[in-house]
Amino acid sequence: MKKNKTTLLAVALMCAIGVSACSDGDDGQDGAPGTPGTPGTPGTPGTPAGSVVKTVNSAADFMLTLQPADIVVVGTEAFSLKFDVTGKNAKGEEVPFTGLDKIALYVTNEVVNTTDVGAPMLWSNNALVNEFGSSMYCTLTGKATARGGAEVDACTLVEDPANPGSYTGTWTHDGNAPVVSAAGDPNSLFRVMIRSYDVTDASGEDISDKLLSAPLDFIPATGELAVSTKDAVSNAACIQCHSELKGYGDSDMRIANIGAHHNYQKVENCVACHNPAYAADQNDPEKGYNPNFNAMIHTIHAGGHLADWGVLKGDALDEFGEIHFPAELNECTACHDNGEQWNANVYREACVGCHVTVNFETGEGHSEYQLPQADDSACMTCHVGGLSPAVAHKVGVRAMATDSIEIAVSSVAYTESATADLDEIVVTFDVTVDGTPVADGFEFTNYTKYDEMKTGWVDADGTYYTSGSVFLNGVVAAGGKLVVTQQGEFNLDGKSIAITPRFSVCTDAKGKLAPCADASTAIEYLAITMEPTYWNLANADGSGAIPSRFAVPERVTADEAKCNACHTSLGIAKHYGNERFDQCVGCHNSTWGGSYHPIVEYKSDEVDADGKPIFKTVEGLKYSTRDLFAVAHRFHSGLWDDNRGFPAIHLNSDLETVGYPAVATECTACHKDGVSLFAADGGLASGKRAIAVNAGATEFISPTAEACRTCHAHSSEAAKAHFKSNGATVDGSPDNTANLPVESCATCHAEGKTYGIDKVHMGGAH
Template identity: 25%
Template sequence: MKNINMCKIALLIATAIGVTACGSDGNDGAPGEPGEPGQPGPGPTPPVVETSTVTNVEMINHMVEEGKLTIEFAITNEDGVAIAGLKDASVYLAAMTEQGIQRSRDGSVGGNATAGGDKPTEGVSLEMLDNGNYQFVAPMAAVQADTQGLIRLQVGGGDIAKSPYIIIDKPEMTHTTTTETCYSCHVDYATSDIRHSGYVALNTEGEVDFVGGCMVCHNNVPRDIAEDGSSLNTGGYAKNTMQKLGHINHQKFEKDFTPVNCYTCHAEPVMNTNLAGNGCADCHSVEGAKFERVMSATSTNFDARDFHAKKSGLANLKAMRNGYSAETSVPFKDENGVWCTTMALFKLDGETKTPVHIGDNYSHDLTSHHPDTPIVYAGAYLHGYFNNSLVGRFAGHGSDEVKTDNADGTRTHCFPSPSAGFDAADIMASARISLSYDGWTDNDGKESLSFTAYSDAINQSSSEEVPYERRLAVTNDSCTTCHNSETNYHKNGAYNDGGVDCVACHNNGQDRSAKNSAPGFGPMVHSMHWGIGNALSGAKKDEDGNNIANSADSLNADNCVSCHAEGVDLNAIPNQYIRAKAFNNGDQTKMASPITANCFACHNDAQALNHMEQNGGEISAEKGSGNDGTWFTQPTGESCATCHAEGKSFGIEKFHNFER
């Protein structure tokens, strides 16, 4: 995991200035008054200010005593100068109880106190001990000397800027999720417009403590509700517990996400074995006697993450993903001059690769599982390959395609009728093999796990092999963080390794519809998450049956680091056209320049498009007819990288976040 520094808390640097006085070369003179020659004096007083635009806090000490909490801290302004005259501070303590973290509104558990403001707490005191150093005494009737708790401090108000919220103490194992797991999607939550973004807290080292900050209010214990449905001030602070926010609010993403994949969020072991305890009742009925028996029969030391993974079939999926691999050969011509490729499937056991006989284990019947014949799909395609890009489908799934199962278990696909228009391209192959398995079906009714293989290419003129290389601008787990179930969006594609399996169909030379939202892989992904395609999938509908935006829409679209962990180099994008839809008119001859296609997927208003077109960008250019042209050999005129490459005056990183 990466260390997340949102706003490093500056440390107070106490600068001591010594003054030395020189006597005569002879005997020392008589002692003088303090500060006079020959007598040490106090020296100059360090400077202080009474205003700040930034307030930095250094924790010195805190003490939990019966009925009160005492905190000592020092504050400086944006220039590191000590601040005097602080009158405003607030502190919250959510206590660790047998039920977990809890803070009630009536003060019966935990507590809070405020100095300054409109309603200061009775008995509170905030005293400056010396320049910039303060003591904050906060009365809390329910607090005892042995109380452990989650403590959050904030200081400042008026002319002194408010500091960030700071978690100054937190019991061990307060929560099993982490800032890193939450920030896989909620990158830099504090900069978003999502509710309560201003409450994101830091720890005393200046690092974001996202979950700890949330739990100060969203405790493990909910606020009590009266019989008439009204909220009481007893129990916990908020109606929604932290675990309910995690479990319920994260249940219904659009595609291939399962909440029972607990490892997505829970980085630490989850040891709860009590059905009525924190978290279980959010999803399981407390009347579930069957589940009670499961829990009572299970060791008190079991990890609930493993329990759910095994129960749902996720463990089996993970084992299968690690237990097989697919390969396909560089395209070759058979004795009749027909282009072919040969695919193979291997079962893995450590370093040992055992061939799986595709023909003997193939069945295309998806109506039931086939433990003895697990292969439910085996398909191959040939592609044009030019300038490190797939530029179209050269051959595949034709009516005269010839499939041959070989004695060694491999399968050869030959294509007597390839497409025209690829004379300038190298030829490469992709193959996809899908295996059925027990214990899993997703909401699309698919019951298979897919393995995609890409071959190197061959130069048609020289017959030399050309390494298949494709620029990958996302991290390996970019997709699987959210699409975590290992099922497949459609047609048995897979999300692993940044969705590279999808490129066999969603590439620069094949404009897959994506609800007519965008061409190519990158533009399609941008659009389907945050652009015009966001609400077009039809996965979510309102009461009137109208499509509504998917879950990604509520996240910060400019937080590109969610997928692009190492930035985006606009200069590295090949300067060649990609296929484009012609605004739903069915015309397949239109092309788009690549950076414009990606940017327009989100920045799709007329003003943005006008800017792109003025700088050479195109989204609907006539550059060839079907597959019989040389469109992929032609450079575009877009000059986006001139101004928007990283480090430039209007670099992409100045408007999109690529750092955690």
């Protein structure tokens, strides 16, 4: 009732208003149209969507381009700078990047060294010479806040409104910009690099990698691009161990995993600061190293060895003491791959980066003659030819010596005992040194640090079974051959056997075979040239043998060449001279269970009475296999113990991996490119379907799950539970059969899947 009364009242009121309007004389018709107004000024057309960007997804999507003609950094002309920046839009197209508000400009140039100290050519940082700092900021206001918090002058950064993504920098303060070398030589090489700041992704998060332009090398007088003759180490050499920062392309290779300053990505970028302007005394007890690049890099990569020898001091000990170079320290060309200047320009500063105990003032440690050197003027008097760095460091001698000594199996005889007596294998080897058969009476053990021959047998699937080993003690050559007899309960009749060498010999400084007792021996634990041999005992000539899966390339997903790119040679680990995967398999196979390193230890924050770090056990984490993939994953992930001394790669007190130089998630650092780790049935591509976890090979676990668990990121109990829920038989709960079901890992994690390892590991991308 109330609602109805309200509605009627509203209608009556409207009628009353209408009657009142009529009574005022309004006829209710619309009035005549008014005069049209003056048209407004057309607005500025908006930027089409996607034609510019203000954010990027990654550092590789942000590209800054410099041209020599757009830069003035030498002479009396006013400083000027112009550059273009692009980013990628949602379609992946390169479009102008707008809104950049801060950069840092680094300018260096090559100058002739007019003194008798240091390299013939030196890097000179213009800003440091002008006592301004290592770089100059450019901002929208011409002012910037330095690292210490003080306000400093900056160049003024302006974006061209008519050309988004195009920026200029000018100096509006007194004098010329501090990156200009007023007295510099415009005919020398100048290098310009820009770092950009305050760039985010679409969610507002800062981009994790530094946003750096590719260094631009040019001759200001002509505007021509140039190539520095000082860069003795290429970025590709560093990438061999440190991984490549993805997304930049082959023409702009950048280093991925350098911890210092959160990574300046290129050797050329590092020398912008690490040049003679920052040089210091190598013997400074507080610093302990020279931050000039040539000396510093030597000290860094020798750090672990120098610390072990007790000669690393101060900051150097704290910062570099746990870094162990994965190749031999004397293999200079592992890094020096870009010209011969390292071998042709010898000066003290670079040498003492490694040879930190040499005192050139007194001569202490400088050769057996203790030669003092007041400056570098006489260095090349001696260090040419027979005493050049390449010769003095015996660069390449290991490879030369390895190639000079060859052993090959010429025959195998097997006698299986019909009684309780032992079976017997007789292997005859052809042995040559520099192509000549060894003389009668040659006793191999005089020249060896390890001289074991391992035998095993291979089943139809290529699975290797360890059988036994024999040492060559007392075996002498006759007619250029060594005859080795091995006895044991083998039960090998009719099987394919594998003969795997674990021979390592001693050589002199020239790579010639030398008795190990000889004081002149320069190289030890040197592998010799012998491929593992597979011999079918069913045939007199050994034909028709089944090789180990490690000898079948399509069944091996790791790449020996990639290992050697970082290690130079797998044999340098002094692990019995093994240089090939199918040599390693003599011990590290899926049928010989147990591990010499079952526990995992971490480096605690405590030290012993001698100041050495104390390692403690990670509770609840153990391993029971010595299979090669498990050992390799564990070691490179730091899941190791210290029972052979301080491990180069280890866990710290926060259980984080320390010492691995590459990006941990980049599987292709070791595995072959473009090769799937999974077979069609979802198991491993190698065909391995079980791993023994006890010495008697009566207990087995699943290999795919164990491959994952042997990397630190997947070693938790939660990860183990995940493996079990997906069909894996895991360590701690083994099965008594090797006939295990294939795990379902590949369902989600095979390459190309939503959570495929190629996506979740991202090939090393950040």
